[in-house]
Amino acid sequence: MKKTLYIFAIAxxxxxxxxxxxxxxxxxxGNNNPNTMDSVVTYKVTFNxxxxxxxxxxxxxxxxxxxxxxxxTHNSMGSIYTDGALASPGIKNMAETGNVFPLxxxxxxxxxxxxxxxxxxxxxxxxxxxxxxxxxxxxxxSQVSMVTMIAPSxxxxxxxxNVNLIENGQWVSSKTVDxxxxxxxxxxxxxFQSANSVTNPPENVHMITTAPLADxxxxxxxMGTFTxxxxx
Numbered sequence: 001m002k003k004t005l006y007i008f009a010i011a012x013x014x015x016x017x018x019x020x021x022x023x024x025x026x027x028x029x030g031n032n033n034p035n036t037m038d039s040v041v042t043y044k045v046t047f048n049x050x051x052x053x054x055x056x057x058x059x060x061x062x063x064x065x066x067x068x069x070x071x072x073t074h075n076s077m078g079s080i081y082t083d084g085a086l087a088s089p090g091i092k093n094m095a096e097t098g099n100v101f102p103l104x105x106x107x108x109x110x111x112x113x114x115x116x117x118x119x120x121x122x123x124x125x126x127x128x129x130x131x132x133x134x135x136x137x138x139x140x141x142s143q144v145s146m147v148t149m150i151a152p153s154x155x156x157x158x159x160x161x162n163v164n165l166i167e168n169g170q171w172v173s174s175k176t177v178d179x180x181x182x183x184x185x186x187x188x189x190x191x192f193q194s195a196n197s198v199t200n201p202p203e204n205v206h207m208i209t210t211a212p213l214a215d216x217x218x219x220x221x222x223m224g225t226f227t228x229x230x231x232x
Contacts, residue, residue, distance in 0.1 A: 039139050041171050042232040045071075045120065045146065047179075049127040051223040058212035059129030060127070061152055061192035064222070067098025071146035072107045073137050078115035079161065080107065080145055084204050087184040091147070091205070095157040095184035096150040098124065124148075127224075128198040134231065142166045146226050150181065154189030154197070156208060157182055160226045176227040181208040181220040 016180060025100030048122050053059045072078065080103065081091045110116035117140065122133035137144070144163045150156040158179035165172055185203030187196060191212060209218040 037139065037166075037170055041137055041165075041230055042134060043137055043144075043165065044132050044134050044229045044231050045069075045144070046121070046130055046132040046227045047122065047125070047146070047148065047224060048130045048227065049125055049224040051057070051127040051150075053192070054103070055221055055223070056213055057215055058192075063152060064192075065126045065151050066124060067094065067149035067151055067160075068102050068124040068147055069120070069131065069133065069148045070094065070103055071144060072106075072110065072121045073117040073120070073135065073141040074110065074115055074143050074145065075141055076143070076162075078110045078141070078145075079146065081159070081161070081182075081205055083161075083182070083206065085144070085204055086187055087205050092155070092184055092186045093156075094147060095149055095153075095155040095182075095189055098151050103147075118143075119221060120146065137165050137171075139166070144228065146179075148179075148224075150213075150223065152192050154191075154194050155184040155199075156189035157184060158223050163226070163228065164228055165228060171230055172228070174227065174229045176225050178222045179224045181213055181223060182206065183208050203217075 051065055081087060088106055091108040093099050094103050104119060107116060107119045117138055118135055120133055120135045123131045125131045142165050145161045147157050147159040150158060156179050160177045160179050163177050183206055185205055186199055188199045189197050208214055208220050213220045
């Protein structure tokens with residue numbers, strides 16, 4: 001009887017080892033389980049600028065363009081601006097001059113404090129036009145925010161904020177979001193090419209509701225979209 005049980009135990013172990021080898025071999029190509037999710041993925045973000053001579057109440061100013069796109073992947077604590085709060089020095093400089101500095105340093109500080117995953121910096125473009133940039137997202141930092149200056153302008157920018165790339169427990173294959181137009185609250189110029197006029201004291205970041213971009217109802221038509229497309 002003991003001999004029979006011993007043989008049975010050996011057979012059971014051998015069967016378990018064989019199944020374990022088969023399982024490992026089957027996973028060498030990546031995550032094939034539809035009920036699980038890769039922890040690290042790569043996306044392409046495409047900024048499609050659609051601001052044109054006919055898209056808004058006022059024709060394009062001379063030299064109309066958007067500054068280099070800049071953003072980050074982050075968690076719920078990693079926002080780079082807050083609608084209704086004062087602009088950071090980085091947002092102020094980006095909105096007034098199109099310069100990525102010191103916004104890039106502010107993003108790096110968020111990364112160092114585990115609020116953000118990676119910084120995303122792309123190209124500036126004329127309009128209408130488009131530009132793309134690849135970046136890595138993780139389950140820990142699955143939200144994305146992007147900004148770019150409306151140029152020329154006193155302190156206006158467009159942005160998408162807190163775009164979650166995970167929906168229903170899975171990475172989205174593609175997602176397009178309209179960019180919203182904001183005033184950084186740091187320059188009081190009223191037109192595209194107004195002379196510098198420092199807002200003192202500064203105002204909070206707020207959505208643009210006046211001319212030359214807004215219509216008579218106070219709404220600004222979409223000036224561009226950001227599309228996030230998974231590429232692996």
